Amino acid sequence: MAKITLDNLAHSYLANPASEDDFALKELNHDWDDGAAYALLGASGCGKSTLLNIISGLLRPSQGRILFDGQDVTDAPTAERNIAQVFQFPVVYDTMTVHDNLAFPLRNRGRDESYVAERVQEIARMIGMEEMLHKKARGLTADAKQKISLGRGMVRKDVNALLFDEPLTVIDPHMKWELRTQLKKLHHDFGHTMIYVTHDQTEALTFADKVVVMYDGRVVQIGTPEELFERPEHTFVGYFIGSPGMNVIPARVEGDRAYVNGAQIPLTRGYRGLGGKVEIGVRPEFARLSKGEGLPVKVLRVEDVGRHKIIRAEFFGKTINIFAGEDDAVGADMNRVVFDPAHVNVYADDWRVEGEVA
Numbered sequence: 001m002a003k004i005t006l007d008n009l010a011h012s013y014l015a016n017p018a019s020e021d022d023f024a025l026k027e028l029n030h031d032w033d034d035g036a037a038y039a040l041l042g043a044s045g046c047g048k049s050t051l052l053n054i055i056s057g058l059l060r061p062s063q064g065r066i067l068f069d070g071q072d073v074t075d076a077p078t079a080e081r082n083i084a085q086v087f088q089f090p091v092v093y094d095t096m097t098v099h100d101n102l103a104f105p106l107r108n109r110g111r112d113e114s115y116v117a118e119r120v121q122e123i124a125r126m127i128g129m130e131e132m133l134h135k136k137a138r139g140l141t142a143d144a145k146q147k148i149s150l151g152r153g154m155v156r157k158d159v160n161a162l163l164f165d166e167p168l169t170v171i172d173p174h175m176k177w178e179l180r181t182q183l184k185k186l187h188h189d190f191g192h193t194m195i196y197v198t199h200d201q202t203e204a205l206t207f208a209d210k211v212v213v214m215y216d217g218r219v220v221q222i223g224t225p226e227e228l229f230e231r232p233e234h235t236f237v238g239y240f241i242g243s244p245g246m247n248v249i250p251a252r253v254e255g256d257r258a259y260v261n262g263a264q265i266p267l268t269r270g271y272r273g274l275g276g277k278v279e280i281g282v283r284p285e286f287a288r289l290s291k292g293e294g295l296p297v298k299v300l301r302v303e304d305v306g307r308h309k310i311i312r313a314e315f316f317g318k319t320i321n322i323f324a325g326e327d328d329a330v331g332a333d334m335n336r337v338v339f340d341p342a343h344v345n346v347y348a349d350d351w352r353v354e355g356e357v358a
C-alpha cells in the first residue's frame, strides 16, 4: 500500500493551454493517506477520469508530478505502478473458470498454488461466488462477471492502490448495496489504499473515509461525509450532496446578521468586509416551518418521503426546501421559516467564509 502524492498536478488536453479554462484538471496539491478509502465524486465531465487515469498511468499529466510513497512515478507505465483496477464494465477471460479468473493475478506473479487456492477461496466467499468457482465465465450474467472483476482486483494484497472507475454501473440495484458493503469490509480487513470514482453521492458517502468532490476540473473539498454535510466549503458541495441539497440564497451579510430583502437572519459568527457574490447556505434539515417566528414563506408543495416530509416553499422569490417530521402537521397558518443560526453557512463567490466567533 502506498501514500499517493499529487504535487502541483494539472492537466490540459490542449497542446498549448492559454488559460485556466483550458485545463480539464486544475492545479492540485495533496497527499492521499496510505490505506485510506477515497471516493472521487462529481458530475459528468468534471475531471474524475482524468485524475484517475493520471494516477493509474494511462495519462501523463501536462504539469506536476505523482508520487507513490515519495517515489516519482510520473513517467512510469501502468504495469510498473503495481496497482489493481476495476472498470465500469467487466474484464474477464470468458474461456477460463471463475476460479482461474480470480487466480490469474496471483499466478501471473508466480505465487505458489497452495497460497492461490487459499486466497481464491477467501475472495470467492466475499463476493458470494464459492458455488460457481468451477464454472466457465462465459454465459454468466453481467452482474456475476463484474463481481469476478471486483474479486480479481482485490485478490492481491501487495498492490500500491486499488482503483475503481464506477464499478457498480452494471450491477443490479439490489446487489449494489451488498457489494458496496463488502468493499468497505475488504478495505477494513486489508487496509488497501482505495480510490473509487463515482457520480453517485450515496455510493461515495457509504464507501469512503474521505470524499474528494470535484467541480469543473477542480477539487473543491476533501472531507469526511460529516464535514461535507456540516460545512460544505463550496456551494457546489452544498447542493450536490444532500437530498435535496443545501438552499443557497443571495444575501447581504454584516457582522452577525444576514439580510435577505431587508429581513434579518441571525448568525453565530461575525463577518466583515465580504466582497463579490455573497450568499448564505442552509440545509433543509436545519430549516423549520413555524407559525409565529422567523421570516415569511409560502408553502408550494409538501412531499412525504417516509421518514420525513420535504416542503417546497417560496422565500423572497426563491424556491427553498424545508424538512419537517413525519408527524408534523403543515397547516395553512405555517407561513414562516426559521433557520438554525449554528447551521447557516456564509459564502463569498461560492467559497465558504469561516467568520469570527461572536
Ligand SMILES: Nc1ncnc2c1ncn2[C@@H]1O[C@H](COP(=O)(O)OP(=O)(O)OP(=O)(O)O)[C@@H](O)[C@H]1O
Pocket (backbone or CB within 6 Å): 013, 024, 042, 043, 044, 045, 046, 047, 048, 049, 050, 051, 199
Ligand atoms: N481525450 C480527451 N481529449 C480532449 N478532452 C477530453 C479528453 N478526455 C476528457 N476530456 C475533457 O476533459 C474534461 C474532463 O473529462 P473527464 O472524463 O475527466 O470527466 P469525468 O468527471 O470523468 O466525466 P464522466 O463521469 O462523464 O466520465 C471534459 O470536459 C472532457 O470533455
